Amino acid sequence: MSEVIYGVHAIESVLNKEPHRIIEVFISKTREEKRLDPLIKKLHQFGVVIQEANKATLDKKSDGASHQGIIARVKEGKQYNEHDLSDLMAQTDIPLFLVLDNITDPHNLGACLRSADAAGVSAVIVPKDRSAPLNAIAKKVACGAAETVPLVRVTNLARTLRLLQDKHVWIVGTAGEVDKTIYDARLTGPLAIIMGAEGDGMRRLTRDHCDELLTIPMAGTVSSLNVSVATGICLFEVVRQRLAMK
Numbered sequence: 409m410s411e412v413i414y415g416v417h418a419i420e421s422v423l424n425k426e427p428h429r430i431i432e433v434f435i436s437k438t439r440e441e442k443r444l445d446p447l448i449k450k451l452h453q454f455g456v457v458i459q460e461a462n463k464a465t466l467d468k469k470s471d472g473a474s475h476q477g478i479i480a481r482v483k484e485g486k487q488y489n490e491h492d493l494s495d496l497m498a499q500t501d502i503p504l505f506l507v508l509d510n511i512t513d514p515h516n517l518g519a520c521l522r523s524a525d526a527a528g529v530s531a532v533i534v535p536k537d538r539s540a541p542l543n544a545i546a547k548k549v550a551c552g553a554a555e556t557v558p559l560v561r562v563t564n565l566a567r568t569l570r571l572l573q574d575k576h577v578w579i580v581g582t583a584g585e586v587d588k589t590i591y592d593a594r595l596t597g598p599l600a601i602i603m604g605a606e607g608d609g610m611r612r613l614t615r616d617h618c619d620e621l622l623t624i625p626m627a628g629t630v631s632s633l634n635v636s637v638a639t640g641i642c643l644f645e646v647v648r649q650r651l652a653m654k
Contacts, residue, residue: 409484413544414475420447421552422482423454429483432457436466436477444478473545488531488560490568496531496558497575503530503598504646505572509565509614510605511635514540518549519636520603525553527643532557533600535565569617572600581610581618582642584632590622595646596653603639606632 410431413419422429433451435444437460451458461469461479469479488496497503506529511517517540524532539561540546547554562568569579580593581602602618604610615621624633624641633641 410481411484411544412469412479412481413547414470414473414479415548415551416443416447416476416478417551418544418547418554419478419480421555422480422485423447423450423456425555426485427454427456429485430454430456431481431483432459433481434459434461434466434469434479436460437462444476447478470544473548475548485555486558488558490560490562490571492558492560493531493533493568493571494575496560497577497598500530502596502650503577504528504643505531505533505577505600506639506643507533507565507569507600507602507614508539508635509535509602509610510538510608511603512538512540512605514543514546515549516540516634516636517542518546518551518554520639521546521550521553521557521559523636523640523643524557525550527640527647529557529643531560533560533562533565533568536561536563566613566617569600569614573617573619579617579619581615581621582623582638583609583615583621584623584626586621586623588620588622589625590642590645591625593620593622595649599646601639601642601646603635603642606635 433456466475506524542559577598577600579600
């Protein structure tokens with residue numbers, strides 16, 4: 409199967425990591441951005457078929473989204489599921505998982521993947537149902553992170569959390585109404601951080617499987633942060649604590 413991706417960073421990431429997946433590329437006839445030139449040169453070096461297209465054609469292929477003058481058709485990448493978690497855990501001494509529960513906006517998924525890549529997350533875990541698709545929008549927002557961070561779709565999130573707990577992974581959920589903050593918790597061991605949807609938060613069953621509930625302290629008048637912003641704050645508190653131990 410093939411899929412369409414667009415944007416400089418998304419296409420560049422596939423080219424750098426798995427160039428064999430790229431089938432063909434479409435570029436704007438009237439491109440003005442010079443930053444496309446190095447990417448186009450590299451595509452030529454790999455023998456990728458490049459076709460020029462007008463803006464209307466590119467807009468249609470990207471469903472009107474901002475494509476930055478370049479679109480690619482690529483072979484579908486590896487699809488991860490719960491059976492891959494053991495192998496992913498084995499790749500690091502102290503695994504860090506990001507669990508997204510009830511996150512249905514692909515923009516938020518892409519932004520969370522970008523933060524996950526920057527923080528060195530082992531994998532992002534999402535339920536198969538009520539979760540944003542890893543589509544071209546999410547991949548463009550992820551700026552290449554969709555090709556570097558495994559996205560694990562699981563049939564039963566509660567069962568997956570129990571599996572992680574059996575492997576001594578501490579499950580931390582985020583909730584606005586609790587008193588203990590992420591700065592008061594010890595986040596240096598094997599860890600899974602669960603982020604819920606803005607407003608609704610985690611589902612009840614997901615919450616029930618948490619070992620600990622934490623909050624981000626809020627000093628202003630707003631009651632919550634965008635999930636991708638909150639994700640970045642939580643992940644980099646983990647990074648800060650782990651770096652302090654070295």
